[in-house]
Amino acid sequence: MPKMKTKKSAAKRFRVRGSGSVKRGQAFKRHILTKKTTKNKRQLRGTVGVHSTNMASVKAMLPYA
Numbered sequence: 368m369p370k371m372k373t374k375k376s377a378a379k380r381f382r383v384r385g386s387g388s389v390k391r392g393q394a395f396k397r398h399i400l401t402k403k404t405t406k407n408k409r410q411l412r413g414t415v416g417v418h419s420t421n422m423a424s425v426k427a428m429l430p431y432a
Contacts, residue, residue, distance in 0.1 A: 393413065
């Protein structure tokens with residue numbers, strides 16, 4: 368059987384934690400920042416976990432994670 372391939376775009380966006388949960392970066396922080404409030408931009412910093420409803424698709428993209 369051939370090996371399963373990892374989606375490289377997903378591998379660059381997600382990291383699997385030791386507990387098995389997946390962390391991701393926040394969206395909406397790349398451009399058009401002038402119209403966003405300072406509070407909004409501050410709360411978009413850091414990373415968050417992938418929601419449980421999306422975990423199945425993320426696990427399918429990262430078969431060896």
